[in-house]
Amino acid sequence: xxxxxxxxxxxxxxxxxxxxxxxxxxxxxxxxxxxxxxxxxxxxxxxxxxxxxxxxxxxxxxxxxxxxxxxxxxxxxxxxxxxxxxxxxxxxxxxxxxxxxxxxxxxxxxxxxxxxxxxxxxxxxxxxxxxxxxxxxxxxxxxxxxxxxxxxxxxxxxxxxxxxxxxxxxxxxxxxxxxxxxxxxxxxxxxxxxxxxxxxxxxxxxxxxxxxxxxxxxxxxxxxxxxxxxxxxxxxxxxxxxxxxxxxxxxxxxxxxxxxxxxxxxxxxxxxxxxxxxxxxxxxxxxxxxxxxxxxxxxxxxxxxxxxxxxxxxxxxxxxxxxxxxxxxxx
Amino acid sequence: xxxxxxxxxxxxxxxxxxxxxxxxxxxxxxxxxxxxxxxxxxxxxxxxxxxxxxxxxxxxxxxxxxxxxxxxxxxxxxxxxxxxxxxxxxxxxxxxxxxxxxxxxxxxxxxxxxxxxxxxxxxxxxxxxxxxxxxxxxxxxxxxxxxxxxxxxxxxxxxxxxxxxxxxxxxxxxxxxxxxxxxxxxxxxxxxxxxxxxxxxxxxxxxxxxxxxxxxxxxxxxxxxxxxxxxxxxxxxxxxxxxxxxxxxxxxxxxxxxxxxxxxxxxxxxxxxxxxxxxxxxxxxxxxxxxxxxxxxxxxxxxxxxxxxxxxxxxxxxxxxxxxxxxxxxx
DNA sequence: CGGAGTTATGTAATCGATTGCAAGAGGGGG
DNA sequence: CCCCCTCTTGCAATCGATTACATAACTCCG
Numbered sequence: 001x002x003x004x005x006x007x008x009x010x011x012x013x014x015x016x017x018x019x020x021x022x023x024x025x026x027x028x029x030x031x032x033x034x035x036x037x038x039x040x041x042x043x044x045x046x047x048x049x050x051x052x053x054x055x056x057x058x059x060x061x062x063x064x065x066x067x068x069x070x071x072x073x074x075x076x077x078x079x080x081x082x083x084x085x086x087x088x089x090x091x092x093x094x095x096x097x098x099x100x101x102x103x104x105x106x107x108x109x110x111x112x113x114x115x116x117x118x119x120x121x122x123x124x125x126x127x128x129x130x131x132x133x134x135x136x137x138x139x140x141x142x143x144x145x146x147x148x149x150x151x152x153x154x155x156x157x158x159x160x161x162x163x164x165x166x167x168x169x170x171x172x173x174x175x176x177x178x179x180x181x182x183x184x185x186x187x188x189x190x191x192x193x194x195x196x197x198x199x200x201x202x203x204x205x206x207x208x209x210x211x212x213x214x215x216x217x218x219x220x221x222x223x224x225x226x227x228x229x230x231x232x233x234x235x236x237x238x239x240x241x242x243x244x245x246x247x248x249x250x251x252x253x254x255x256x257x258x259x260x261x262x263x264x265x266x267x268x269x270x271x272x273x274x275x276x277x278x279x280x281x282x283x284x285x286x287x288x289x290x291x292x293x294x295x296x297x298x299x300x301x302x303x304x305x306x307x308x309x310x311x312x313x314x315x316x317x318x319x320x321x322x323x324x325x326x327x328x329x330x331x
Numbered sequence: 332x333x334x335x336x337x338x339x340x341x342x343x344x345x346x347x348x349x350x351x352x353x354x355x356x357x358x359x360x361x362x363x364x365x366x367x368x369x370x371x372x373x374x375x376x377x378x379x380x381x382x383x384x385x386x387x388x389x390x391x392x393x394x395x396x397x398x399x400x401x402x403x404x405x406x407x408x409x410x411x412x413x414x415x416x417x418x419x420x421x422x423x424x425x426x427x428x429x430x431x432x433x434x435x436x437x438x439x440x441x442x443x444x445x446x447x448x449x450x451x452x453x454x455x456x457x458x459x460x461x462x463x464x465x466x467x468x469x470x471x472x473x474x475x476x477x478x479x480x481x482x483x484x485x486x487x488x489x490x491x492x493x494x495x496x497x498x499x500x501x502x503x504x505x506x507x508x509x510x511x512x513x514x515x516x517x518x519x520x521x522x523x524x525x526x527x528x529x530x531x532x533x534x535x536x537x538x539x540x541x542x543x544x545x546x547x548x549x550x551x552x553x554x555x556x557x558x559x560x561x562x563x564x565x566x567x568x569x570x571x572x573x574x575x576x577x578x579x580x581x582x583x584x585x586x587x588x589x590x591x592x593x594x595x596x597x598x599x600x601x602x603x604x605x606x607x608x609x610x611x612x613x614x615x616x617x618x619x620x621x622x623x624x625x626x627x628x629x630x631x632x633x634x635x636x637x638x639x640x641x642x643x644x645x646x647x648x649x650x651x652x653x654x655x656x657x658x659x660x661x662x
Numbered sequence: 663c664g665g666a667g668t669t670a671t672g673t674a675a676t677c678g679a680t681t682g683c684a685a686g687a688g689g690g691g692g
Numbered sequence: 693c694c695c696c697c698t699c700t701t702g703c704a705a706t707c708g709a710t711t712a713c714a715t716a717a718c719t720c721c722g
Contacts, residue, residue: 018672020711021670032670053448054707350679389706686701692693
């Protein structure tokens, strides 16, 4: 009665060879003679043998896993990035472990940054503390980044992208534009705000009215309420929001109060999440190459794991996507 | 020059105790005398020792990981369920590994179902083949399920929920209602369609016009196009869609063609994803308790891992959420 | 026919923890 | 003073694979 999981010695015994040979068939088949290989493979089939990963990991000192730390799993923006990562990691034998840095039931995020838990780490949350992250595991920062940490970054040029967005609004004739920012002390928020300010300044226009936000739908709705609260004459005729989610919230809120987009206010988002092309009006926005960001980040991590320790950044291009939510003021 | 990672024997040596004692301090502190414990803890601090998970896993035969198999990571519907799972798993020391069953770069999904890779498996994709899944790992099915597989299911009553939705439309006075279904051969699609049919039949109304869909935004848009293609007199005055994503696509498409919701057509979704309460009009829908679904599934899995092998289902209650997208016909 | 070179396989150490068993120390009761 | 019991701690086997090194068999060539 052999109720246990068969192990490598069971296979070896059945095939009449040593465990070393079975192991070779498993991980380096070509160095085993064809006949022996056949024998071993047959024995594997008969016993229903399955490799024990924990044992292998212990021996070869790798875990086969890569951890991605995202600030918010429920944000669809990240899912596609993760899909891009998985697409390059899976074929070379890595599992992608996803952890939400916000929603952690007590255990420190840093337990994920253990060399014995994972072979590499991709961080998508710029607000994590630098200490503890650095010097442990091959590391890549994607989208957001942590100031002062030395690791390859894969990102877009956020300032430039924000300038493109605001330039577009200015080009349509808008003179008073508001910016709904992302969370405070977030590198993305700061870069996008800086870009918006710079574009306006470059055209000799006043600095934007800045409304607070945190990338979430609900904060976009609040920004909409804030906009509505302004005396109509003072309302900016265009609003550039640091995320599409906020743009959705904003549009929803002002539309509920009878405001027409883009007639009464032009709205520009950021990210180009799938949904916004289906809204009414379809949202003008900045497209981030999410899948590509994920792929590239994963590739850089694989490089790092292989020992490549250059720290250079990768900047991916964005695209201005013009749809129906922006138009000349009062049109 | 000790450049290696310290291991348990290094700590033991420094503290002047055996490795057994160090191990006890790590996993069972109370059986070690206070003085020795202090010594060992000090040595751990000095050496910067960190436990090697692979070694522990090998020895105690657990991996500390739980795998969730989702059909589509980019669907925000799932993220919140995953967050619920992580919230119960993390505190008891389990990592949540997320894998997308569609976007897999070659490697079989079943490699995840290895006892040596994970301690348990939560499947959210009802289209996976039953063979291979069963009999390997403690298993729980959530939301969707695989017919003929014996495992606890955590889900809602989809047929009942669909009936609630359609009853509501009928109550508003609609007589011709369409249903945009989910993917073929999907248990959810079938249950929701059955519910819609049943509700109509119960009121002596004709069976719904069924438009094909696959839960995606884009398929909702196509359904919108199909609805528009009907002669106005034959158009159903209400549409019940099997997912909110499709409802967004549907509304976007018909609005682009000048159709007013709910004046010209009432729209009812399913899921209550965060976004739909912010749309214009805000969507009436069926709320699934996503977070709770995730928590419950994780709890059932923990039970299973502990050896509880009851297979009973857990049915969580849904909620009819009435917003602005449904109204009496022609209002 | 002997020795070098090549190929296939086996032996045994190793990865870094956990834990059953045994033994030593100290306390209490008879 | 001896025996038994409890509390700590150490010894050494163990988890299940990988792989450096040794060895055996075979080929090839002068």
